[in-house]
Amino acid sequence: MAVEGVPVEPVGLGAGGDARARDLDRHVFHSWSAQATPVDFVLAGGSGSWVWNEAGERWLDFSSQLVNTNIGHQHPRVVAAIQEQAATLTTVAPSAAHRVRGEAAEAILDLAGPGFDGVFFTNGGADANENAIRMARLHTGRDKVVSHYRSYHGNTGAAVVATGDWRRVPNEYARGHVHVFGPHLYRSEFWASTPEQECERALHHLRRVVESEGADSIAAVLLETIPGTAGVLVPPPGYLRGVAEICRRHGILLILDEVMAGFGRAGSWFAHHDEDVVPDLVTFAKGVNSGYVPAGGVIVSAPVRATFAGRVFPGGLTYSGHPLAMAAIVATLAAMREEDVVGNARAVGEQVLGPGLADLAARHDVIGEVRGRGVFWALELVADRATREPLPAAVVGALKADLLRRGLLPFVAENRLHVVPPCVITPDEARTGLTIVDAALGAL
Template sequence: MADTLTSQQVVDITKQHNFGTWRRGKQWNPLHVVSGDGCWFTDASGKRYLDFSAQLMCVNLGYNNQAVIKSIQDQAAELAYIQPSYTTNARAELSQLLLEVLPAGLTKFFFCTSGTEAVEAALKIARLYTGKTKVIGRYRSYHGSTATSMGATGDARRWPSEPRSKLPGVVFGPEVNCYKCPLKHSYPECGIACADYLEYMIRNEGDVAAVLCESVVGTNGVLIPPPGYYQKLRRICDENNILLIADEVMAGWGRTGKWFAINHWDVQPDILTTAKGITSAYVPLGLTAVSQKISDFFEENLFAHGHTYEAHPLTLGPAVATIREMQRLNLVDRAAEMGSYMGEKLNALKAKHPSIGEVRGLGLFWAVELVKDQKLKTPFNTWQEKLDGKPLVVDQIAARMMASGIFLQAWMSHFVIAPPLIITKEEIDFALAAFDEHLSIADALIG
């Protein structure tokens, strides 16, 4: 039947019978995409788009990787499903591979089907292990859309669900943001006061099980901690006998030029959550990895968690293939190398455009923050405007980029630039030439 539908019918049926998530239905006009190859995807009219943000910062291998596609086919032919109380070849092979690439000391794994489920599992594990209740999150954070993970999310996406689904026991502290410090300090003179504030919270809240952090904040602006932040936070957690949870759903899998972002600071988390790049998003897989001390606890205590699609064979086989492809193509080192090139190009744009407040990034994970005033760091738009569905300046620029054949993820007053790790310098140049042109929209609004 699908072959007989026009592209417009496909769009109309989708709009009529599907939710356009994180938007009002009347504002949704989905692009009908039919194929992808390398760093490019193609719509039903035949127009090609360079994917400059790896969709939702997840298609790390690009499109149409034949090794991963074959692994899906092979796993489906071998064993499409078995309940999680059994095991499979793919489960054992992936577990062995994870011991090679994850931060040292993470030895026990729970497999689910998304990043939000991985965070749900992590928080449940932390509470079971510690016997404590509270979790400290940070305000500029996103951890998922189900009840627990949304309750632990600091940004305004949790507002529409409150107070009915607010998660008891979650309290929020300041994010680490050296560009626009929420405590109005400056690094390094501040002595990393944002970490000190979390310590103050821990000691005054009581009953704290864990601190939950995106190792590098993703959608909320690729916020990169300064040297010493995670080392200090690790010490604070140890001194107060609480767990440190690193959310690497977006920042993991080579994105920052290390296998995992937390590796930049040589800090070992007690729990790590990830998804997205673990299969290059070809199939849905999430992972919660824990330290040996937590693993030992559950040898004698009930692991009170699980679901039907836990450790689903069709998700695990492709994860093995994805890791092997990353190793074969040396993509972690390549992300670091191409990231240096990207950073030079983006900083050249900052020098040229008065609307760019800051450029920041690691590897192939960058943010370009737009401001009305570089000195005051005033954003063009607010959270409330976004929630009200008002047009944002970054969305106008992103629309022009799409018209130029480039997909770029816009959010609030910044862009998240996170292309597939296979992107070439020529493709980067092509995208940034268009970006350079369309930033004139924001420049013109500076009075």
């Protein structure tokens, strides 16, 4: 899907610009990093599914940066909307009504489907989950939140404690969080050998934890519809419906985190639409405007909104519904609809990425499993297929460096290579990326 009005070929500005950028970067305190390790990779521009540095070197973006540029880089319609809004009103207090904020909420609710009655806007995904937890606790009068060990929900107080991976441990300051194992047949915690067994046993595990914790003490179950950073763990059929039934039985709210999976990434507007589940709260960010301006939010069901009809919700952000972010949302969703970006993501997944990655797995023993949908895939890399021993970190690091040398910008996490290009990627671009991955895996 070509992006009209934006040059695909970068204008080479010379390696000096990259050197200057690296020099200035030493003043930046980077996320999730040891600060003595220099950042050598420099980006200066992008278009569609491609990015480049100031020297004119180009990479096919198979990372979507942090799995957020769903509409691709520098979509002219979104850029123009931001520019137009900046010329009109650059900021407005959240207590004031503003047309573009209302338009953004209306566009999101139209995609969310029936049962939802409002959107609480945030600055990103972490504070979306933070405020969803707050709403659930106030709505139910309960305290505990149940979430998965294999998960990531953000880096703020409650969100990072709801997270299941290693980043939770040095940040455990929030109260009332309980973790369970979700389904992951390839590395099952339940001795399962089929998806049906994995689903049944994972639901039994959740049910027993809920009962043992005291169901009437649990405000919410918070799950990523498809856990992303943890490995694109597509749940087995029936799992999310089973979770919803457990929640309904005990008056527990179901919060589905669609920060990474939503807005086309999984080949549908929201990943839970494919699971026939209606949650009480949906959190989003990233793909809603491809990260062009920071934005996130909570899609609120009618019963939860009614709780705060005459009761003050004790939460808010200075930049909630920031005009530039809202203009980017309105333009992004309109362009995605008109250009059938979600349909493109689903088709590329079904016709190119899915079959292509399966072919790679058949030819490279280092791939233990392929899983995903849409433009949301992961390759589980192993040193031994029989034992499923994860590929060592040093080898995965070497693979990442080789992919960069070959012109592909990868997303690597632990022993996995995630294949997460923009939703606008063309079939030919997807095949180009698979060819590069094939060559790099062969070199291992």
